[in-house]
Amino acid sequence: MLNVQRILDTDILIVGGGIAGLMAAICAGEQGIATIVAEKAHVRRSGSGATGNDHFLCFMPEIQKITLKEMINEMMAGQVGPWHDTLLTKVFLERTAEMVHRWHSWGINMKPFGPDYVYMGHAFPDRPRMYVKYDGHNQKEILVKKAKENGALFLNHHPVTDLLAEDGRVTGALLMDVREDEPRFTLVRAGAVIMATGCSTRLYPNSMTPAMLFNSGFCPSCAGGMASAYRIGARLVNMEHPYTHAGTRYFARCGKATWIGVYKYPDGRPIGPFVRRPDREIGDNTSDVWKSVFADLMANGTGPAYLDCTEASPEDLEFMRQGMISEGLTSQLDYMDREGIDPARHAVEFGRYEPLLFGRGLEIDETGSTNIKGLYVAGDPIGNFRSGIAGAVTWGWISAENASRHVKEAELSERAREDPLIAARLALYEKLLRRENGAPWQEFNIALQQLMNDYCPPAPRVRSETLLRAGLKYMGDLRAHALRDMAAPNSHTLMRGLEVLDLVDLGEAVMTAARERRETRVQHIRSDCPFTSLSDGEKFINVELKNGRPVTSWRRRRML
Numbered sequence: 001m002l003n004v005q006r007i008l009d010t011d012i013l014i015v016g017g018g019i020a021g022l023m024a025a026i027c028a029g030e031q032g033i034a035t036i037v038a039e040k041a042h043v044r045r046s047g048s049g050a051t052g053n054d055h056f057l058c059f060m061p062e063i064q065k066i067t068l069k070e071m072i073n074e075m076m077a078g079q080v081g082p083w084h085d086t087l088l089t090k091v092f093l094e095r096t097a098e099m100v101h102r103w104h105s106w107g108i109n110m111k112p113f114g115p116d117y118v119y120m121g122h123a124f125p126d127r128p129r130m131y132v133k134y135d136g137h138n139q140k141e142i143l144v145k146k147a148k149e150n151g152a153l154f155l156n157h158h159p160v161t162d163l164l165a166e167d168g169r170v171t172g173a174l175l176m177d178v179r180e181d182e183p184r185f186t187l188v189r190a191g192a193v194i195m196a197t198g199c200s201t202r203l204y205p206n207s208m209t210p211a212m213l214f215n216s217g218f219c220p221s222c223a224g225g226m227a228s229a230y231r232i233g234a235r236l237v238n239m240e241h242p243y244t245h246a247g248t249r250y251f252a253r254c255g256k257a258t259w260i261g262v263y264k265y266p267d268g269r270p271i272g273p274f275v276r277r278p279d280r281e282i283g284d285n286t287s288d289v290w291k292s293v294f295a296d297l298m299a300n301g302t303g304p305a306y307l308d309c310t311e312a313s314p315e316d317l318e319f320m321r322q323g324m325i326s327e328g329l330t331s332q333l334d335y336m337d338r339e340g341i342d343p344a345r346h347a348v349e350f351g352r353y354e355p356l357l358f359g360r361g362l363e364i365d366e367t368g369s370t371n372i373k374g375l376y377v378a379g380d381p382i383g384n385f386r387s388g389i390a391g392a393v394t395w396g397w398i399s400a401e402n403a404s405r406h407v408k409e410a411e412l413s414e415r416a417r418e419d420p421l422i423a424a425r426l427a428l429y430e431k432l433l434r435r436e437n438g439a440p441w442q443e444f445n446i447a448l449q450q451l452m453n454d455y456c457p458p459a460p461r462v463r464s465e466t467l468l469r470a471g472l473k474y475m476g477d478l479r480a481h482a483l484r485d486m487a488a489p490n491s492h493t494l495m496r497g498l499e500v501l502d503l504v505d506l507g508e509a510v511m512t513a514a515r516e517r518r519e520t521r522v523q524h525i526r527s528d529c530p531f532t533s534l535s536d537g538e539k540f541i542n543v544e545l546k547n548g549r550p551v552t553s554w555r556r557r558r559m560l
Contacts, residue, residue, distance in 0.1 A: 018047020020379030021196035023396030029150025051328025169373035171413035183491035191407035197225030199358035227502035240513035242355035249351035261309035306347035359386025368399030438487025
């Protein structure tokens with residue numbers, strides 16, 4: 001029988017050892033707060049920032065020559081703004097310069113071009129630049145070292161399967177050790193928990209290579225962080241608008257702002273109005289504004305879309321190559337070199353990746369806290385804010401500052417040891433582990449992707465009341481079948497199977513929110529509600545579990 005084999009106590013449990021989790025561990029450690037970092041993989045190479053990054057959104061008025069208000073307006077008008085609480089944008093921007101200076105002092109080169117910070121990429125002509133260009137190829141190595149120096153205890157290969165709560169506050173978590181075939185379980189009691197996992201992938205089919213579940217530009221799937229918080233009562237927000245990234249077709253690597261070129265139709269005409277020739281300072285912002293451009297061009301037959309770098313100077317092409325190394329795109333560079341793909345001579349096809357939950361998820365306030373006392377969120381799982389690496393860094397720090405204050409007044413729960421949820425969940429895991437002649441997790445994951453793609457698709461395809469109602473019914477059927485028929489004969493497959501069950505919970509929340517939003521807005525197109533509602537323009541939809549069922553509510557965007 002599966003049981004809890006050890007109990008650990010800590011001030012703060014940090015779920016996820018990516019950029020946000022490591023920043024949280026460093027911040028808490030500097031204040032003398034004990035932390036445990038529970039990581040599904042290994043902190044040396046976990047997270048979407050594992051191999052590097054080269055753009056950091058940052059407000060430095062002395063360099064940008066703009067006001068905070070202008071920077072907020074620029075950010076809210078960009079590719080991430082529609083799903084932000086403006087108040088969180090302000091809180092974030094006020095701390096970003098501090099984070100950039102801190103990183104540079106630690107040895108991450110934020111000034112690769114000389115004595116000053118340089119802004120470029122993801123920009124419009126004659127508009128403020130928002131992103132500091134940096135060399136982040138060694139960022140993970142440095143942050144892991146710094147977290148160790150500040151006393152963080154790492155539990156690698158220990159995914160969190162469940163959060164525990166009592167009386168509206170988080171009390172700890174159940175962790176599964178997946179290093180051996182037979183899983184082992186650890187209970188961590190904590191005064192606070194910081195949820196710092198990656199985004200949730202594998203909810204929709206991979207648009208590039210649907211038969212390959214792990215061909216993704218992001219982490220394989222971190223749905224457990226968001227879903228475990230949702231199951232103890234944390235509110236989700238903006239779930240009806242899954243995010244879609246883009247990049248080189250079939251290779252599934254992010255970093256489109258690193259390319260110095262122009263998006264073009266097959267006949268050589270520029271797709272967007274922003275640039276006519278490659279410009280290293282601004283890139284081509286077409287796909288940030290026309291978010292479904294690559295899918296639209298394939299659907300209407302005017303594609304494919306190509307990124308043409310052939311008019312870039314040799315100096316710009318070498319600059320681009322170095323940026324790709326900073327961004328962690330070395331595998332793509334190796335492939336291009338091996339296959340003779342030369343951006344100086346060849347345009348490269350771009351495409352839209354699968355929808356995922358990134359910047360849609362758990363709702364936080366300006367302290368990084370959720371509606372569950374003691375539960376904080378940083379990085380990709382935040383539902384009302386998103387800004388990539390900069391968001392992970394800054395909210396990792398902010399959440400740890402506030403969690404550290406919280407734990408000084410919090411006591412560890414004695415009841416957590418006997419939480420009935422532990423026995424119930426271990427009994428489920430035992431069934432999945434010992435079941436003979438069951439179906440593997442992949443079958444249920446593919447079925448889930450089919451349901452999401454058929455009944456709750458992103459633009460340019462449409463949604464409707466009838467589609468969503470049917471999809472929710474089938475989602476319930478899928479959960480029942482998975483609980484009845486899924487077999488996971490070792491700890492690794494059990495981990496993957498639990499990810500699928502987490503994704504089913506989140507998929508149900510996405511469909512529920514999409515059904516509630518009876519209008520057409522951005523990538524949410526309702527054939528039965530074709531107009532955009534002016535009264536709902538500044539409103540977000542929350543989803544939370546009540547008596548085991550998802551319930552929606554509306555709220556206004558938090559303005560300044």
